[in-house]
Amino acid sequence: MNKxxxxxxxxxxVSGSYVKAGIWRVNNQFETDKTQRIFSQLTPLNDDxxxxxxxxxxxxxxxxxxxxxxxxxxxxxxxxxxxxxxxPETQARAExxxxxxxxxxxxxxxxxxxxxxxxxxxxxxxxxxxxxxxVQRCYMRxxxxxxxxxxxxxxxxxIIGSVGGRFSSTVYSDVVVRNNLFIGGGFNTQSGSFSIxxxxxxxxxxxxxSAASFRNNIITNANATVTITSGNLQNNLAxxxxxxxxxxxxxxxxxxxxxxxxxxxxxxxxxxxxxARAAGFDGVDAGAFGGGSGYRLSGLPPxxxxxxxxxxxxxxxETGVGIQIKVKSNP
Numbered sequence: 001m002n003k004x005x006x007x008x009x010x011x012x013x014v015s016g017s018y019v020k021a022g023i024w025r026v027n028n029q030f031e032t033d034k035t036q037r038i039f040s041q042l043t044p045l046n047d048d049x050x051x052x053x054x055x056x057x058x059x060x061x062x063x064x065x066x067x068x069x070x071x072x073x074x075x076x077x078x079x080x081x082x083x084x085x086x087x088p089e090t091q092a093r094a095e096x097x098x099x100x101x102x103x104x105x106x107x108x109x110x111x112x113x114x115x116x117x118x119x120x121x122x123x124x125x126x127x128x129x130x131x132x133x134x135v136q137r138c139y140m141r142x143x144x145x146x147x148x149x150x151x152x153x154x155x156x157x158x159i160i161g162s163v164g165g166r167f168s169s170t171v172y173s174d175v176v177v178r179n180n181l182f183i184g185g186g187f188n189t190q191s192g193s194f195s196i197x198x199x200x201x202x203x204x205x206x207x208x209x210s211a212a213s214f215r216n217n218i219i220t221n222a223n224a225t226v227t228i229t230s231g232n233l234q235n236n237l238a239x240x241x242x243x244x245x246x247x248x249x250x251x252x253x254x255x256x257x258x259x260x261x262x263x264x265x266x267x268x269x270x271x272x273x274x275x276a277r278a279a280g281f282d283g284v285d286a287g288a289f290g291g292g293s294g295y296r297l298s299g300l301p302p303x304x305x306x307x308x309x310x311x312x313x314x315x316x317x318e319t320g321v322g323i324q325i326k327v328k329s330n331p
Contacts, residue, residue: 021076022055028062042069042077051075054110061095065120068100072107079115081299082139082158086263090298092325103127113138115301125161128152137299146192150174156288156295158183158265165190177211179288179295181268193229199280199291201268216280218287219243220254235281248281257287266297300330 024045025038032040039045045057046069053074059066061080071077079097084090100120104111104127112134118124118141125142126135132151135144143161146152152175154163160183165172172192179199186206194211203220207227214230222240234247241251257274260267269289270276276286288295 022052025058027060028064028066041067046071046073059097061093061097066099070103070105071111072105074108074110077113078301081115082117083264083298087297100124104133105129115299137296146172148172155179160184162187164188165192179293181288199288201288216286218276237276237286302330
């Protein structure tokens, strides 16, 4: 197994944008060793004075779930993604960085979390108690719960839950929700309102959303109860025609929209003759894969990825050990 642990250092060599700030590894299969810039869990890393605000944390895939984490420092936390065995050319080492819950508290403003799997319980998710937090390319069985905050970005995630106020009376602002897959269940913004809710897919049966702009979304459940409050309700597709046919909104046959084959997230890519193609505002594709920053399969982070690694079983001092490696960039 140790032959895989050079993957993160390789990222540091080939990606110049990652050498400007401190970089640390977290792996719960190792003991903490600061001389090697490795911690075993996130909490002691967060509390360590040598880990500075703005540092990047590579939370590595592991067979063991990581401990819950309360963040009080501005950190960039990057995991390997999810559905790694379902989509092609993901990671050579297809293990999740799984955690049940993460909370962002005062001091963590400006943090980003990406490529993690919050997958233990139906309540596994993220609580945001401070401003300017980005949740991107994560898998979540539960919700993103927001306190009275502003500057929240929820982008390119696969969420079996909702994004809304931590409490029914919570009021929040400047929350952007784009290019997500919201699978099953209900969705309710409660007392808060999004500034932008665009290019998402909703498959649930009860959808209540308040947003300044609600456009380019796809609602797949023809029997869903849908209540959208928006001053800019445009170019959305609904299987039951719940949004009418004005301002580019239209009713669709849900069976004609997606490829409906492939991986858990890949099945929501648009079919070749999908009515969602070019149906969005300004002619973009509607749905999670459309717009300027479409959903990325498996939530792969935008760093060079080792997707194939082969190491000879043996070698010697003269010939060394043969290694074949395939790396690709990822947008």
